[in-house]
Amino acid sequence: MVRDGGPPAGTAGAGVTGPADSGVRHARGPGAWLRWLLNRDRGWQAWLHVLHRLSGLVLLAFLMAHVCVTSTRLLGRGAWEAVMALTHHPLLQAAEYAVWAAFAFHGANGVRVLLAELGFGIGRPDRPVYPYAQVPQRQRPWAIAAMVVTGVLLLAGLLDLPALRDGAGAP
Amino acid sequence: VSGGRAWLVSMGAAALVLVLLGAHMATMHLNDLLGLGDVLAWTSVSERARSAAQTGAYVLLLGAAFLHGGLGAQRVFREWLAPAAAARVNRMLTIVLGALFVVGTLAAVTFHAGAGA
Numbered sequence: 001m002v003r004d005g006g007p008p009a010g011t012a013g014a015g016v017t018g019p020a021d022s023g024v025r026h027a028r029g030p031g032a033w034l035r036w037l038l039n040r041d042r043g044w045q046a047w048l049h050v051l052h053r054l055s056g057l058v059l060l061a062f063l064m065a066h067v068c069v070t071s072t073r074l075l076g077r078g079a080w081e082a083v084m085a086l087t088h089h090p091l092l093q094a095a096e097y098a099v100w101a102a103f104a105f106h107g108a109n110g111v112r113v114l115l116a117e118l119g120f121g122i123g124r125p126d127r128p129v130y131p132y133a134q135v136p137q138r139q140r141p142w143a144i145a146a147m148v149v150t151g152v153l154l155l156a157g158l159l160d161l162p163a164l165r166d167g168a169g170a171p
Numbered sequence: 172v173s174g175g176r177a178w179l180v181s182m183g184a185a186a187l188v189l190v191l192l193g194a195h196m197a198t199m200h201l202n203d204l205l206g207l208g209d210v211l212a213w214t215s216v217s218e219r220a221r222s223a224a225q226t227g228a229y230v231l232l233l234g235a236a237f238l239h240g241g242l243g244a245q246r247v248f249r250e251w252l253a254p255a256a257a258a259r260v261n262r263m264l265t266i267v268l269g270a271l272f273v274v275g276t277l278a279a280v281t282f283h284a285g286a287g288a
Contacts, residue, residue: 036251053243053247056243056244056247057247060243063236063237063240067233067272067278071274071275073216073282074281080213100200103196107189107192107193110185114182114185114186156201157200159204160202160203
């Protein structure tokens with residue numbers, strides 16, 4: 001089974017939870033996560049796996065803040081509008097776009113992972129005749145499709161940014 | 172929930188989140204492209220809150236998102252941290268996410284009950 005967006009075990013670029021990807025399981029301690037992040041000895045699927053996890057953490061952090069912010073509506077219209085006024089700040093606009101980007105990537109790549117988990121795009125088991133057909137090779141078109149979807153969503157989000165939208169409409 | 176069962180729950184929640192969050196993100200972040208106007212205006216927020224279906228979908232999304240996010244984050248922390256530290260962090264995370272789910276649900280339901288007031 002595929003786990004968390006990583007390649008299946010026993011394939012090139014595998015080792016999502018093993019030493020080839022992270023080294024963390026075998027070298028915990030201060031800085032282990034940094035070694036996990038900066039480990040360059042990975043295939044492209046494992047890089048997607050890393051980005052999937054990072055974007056997931058970004059989205060979870062945003063969700064936690066989002067619940068707190070949206071709960072201010074219980075305090076009435078004044079409180080809600082005061083909080084919403086803050087969201088027009090350029091820094092928060094940039095942060096909102098970063099969340100959109102994380103969502104676009106995490107969603108598109110997540111669909112790829114879900115489909116692979118269900119057995120789509122990983123091929124049937126076949127005889128081990130050289131050159132070996134590997135899952136990462138078969139998954140590459142799916143990954144490219146996911147990145148194209150991510151790119152389209154990023155562009156759509158960019159068009160919706162008030163700074164750009166208002167700037168484009170300015171005389 | 173742990174192991175293979177956690178993975179299945181996480182995938183099920185992910186499928187739900189994909190649909191509901193996709194609709195939510197498109198509505199809230201592509202509102203100008205889609206011609207939905209100012210979706211964050213108090214009148215728009217109140218109007219959405221009057222709908223029981225939208226409030227229900229919101230609570231469902233909140234639960235699925237916290238479930239998927241919580242299980243995913245716990246898995247990441249188990250990789251990054253030593254077992255004892257990961258257990259502590261994950262216990263704390265479960266409490267915080269549970270509390271936020273209660274707060275978010277109470278806010279949605281209470282606002283729905285008094286929407287427009």
